[in-house]
Amino acid sequence: MMLRIDRLRKVLGARVLFDLEAFALDAGRAYVLTGINGAGKSTLLRVLAGLEPGEASGVTWQGQPLAFSPYPQALRAAIVYVHQHPVLFSTSVADNIGYGLRARGVARAQAAPAVAQAMAWAGVEHLRGSDPARLSGGEVQRVALARAWVLRPALLLLDEPTANLDGPAREQLIALIPALLAAGSTVVMACHDRDLIGMPGVQRLKLRDGKLETK
Numbered sequence: 001m002m003l004r005i006d007r008l009r010k011v012l013g014a015r016v017l018f019d020l021e022a023f024a025l026d027a028g029r030a031y032v033l034t035g036i037n038g039a040g041k042s043t044l045l046r047v048l049a050g051l052e053p054g055e056a057s058g059v060t061w062q063g064q065p066l067a068f069s070p071y072p073q074a075l076r077a078a079i080v081y082v083h084q085h086p087v088l089f090s091t092s093v094a095d096n097i098g099y100g101l102r103a104r105g106v107a108r109a110q111a112a113p114a115v116a117q118a119m120a121w122a123g124v125e126h127l128r129g130s131d132p133a134r135l136s137g138g139e140v141q142r143v144a145l146a147r148a149w150v151l152r153p154a155l156l157l158l159d160e161p162t163a164n165l166d167g168p169a170r171e172q173l174i175a176l177i178p179a180l181l182a183a184g185s186t187v188v189m190a191c192h193d194r195d196l197i198g199m200p201g202v203q204r205l206k207l208r209d210g211k212l213e214t215k
């Protein structure tokens with residue numbers, strides 16, 4: 001088991017959005033997180049990524065017990081969240097993809113080969129000279145995935161990765177998921193997309209009335 005969080009809760013005022021006895025993920029697996037609108041899928045991913053507060057009685061990460069609050073550095077380094085509507089800086093596509101590496105102290109020249117590799121991986125090399133503000137929804141999603149992949153996260157949290165895509169853009173995005181797994185990442189996707197939910201080997205998690213159902 002890669003990650004286990006005991007008694008993971010999110011309370012919003014008087015409302016308990018979720019209260020999970022145990023949330024556990026294995027290494028190198030794909031999970032889909034389903035649930036009706038407002039069930040708390042995005043919030044759960046954001047709490048897992050440390051982007052908003054949550055409560056837990058304890059965490060075990062790669063066999064090591066940790067406290068969940070303040071959000072542990074080991075998780076910060078290993079978990080990347082990709083927003084449903086990724087925001088790109090208006091500099092350049094390559095600059096966006098290299099952003100996380102530079103934030104981790106990698107010099108621009110050193111990051112360049114990894115950025116080039118990530119662009120090839122995500123099929124966005126032809127966008128090298130494009131204005132990030134003018135990319136299509138599918139292109140933005142692939143740039144955002146490349147920006148995450150380049151960091152080689154142990155755990156990748158994708159929030160509705162195909163929600164705004166159809167046709168080839170959606171298929172291109174879906175085709176990248178097995179490659180993420182092959183690279184050893186665990187992937188959790190919040191989604192309603194039947195093709196993602198039906199992908200071979202995908203474990204289903206359903207958030208319902210603040211509890212997690214496994215199927």
Ligand SMILES: Nc1ncnc2c1ncn2[C@@H]1O[C@H](COP(=O)(O)OP(=O)(O)OP(=O)(O)O)[C@@H](O)[C@H]1O
Binds near residue numbers: 042
């Ligand atoms: N900071 C907050 N303060 C108050 N309410 C919040 C906050 N964050 C989320 N919520 C509420 O919590 C609920 C769950 O929201 P969330 O976005 O996690 O749902 P979701 O399952 O991802 O839904 P969707 O499928 O529509 O994206 C919603 O009712 C939302 O309004």
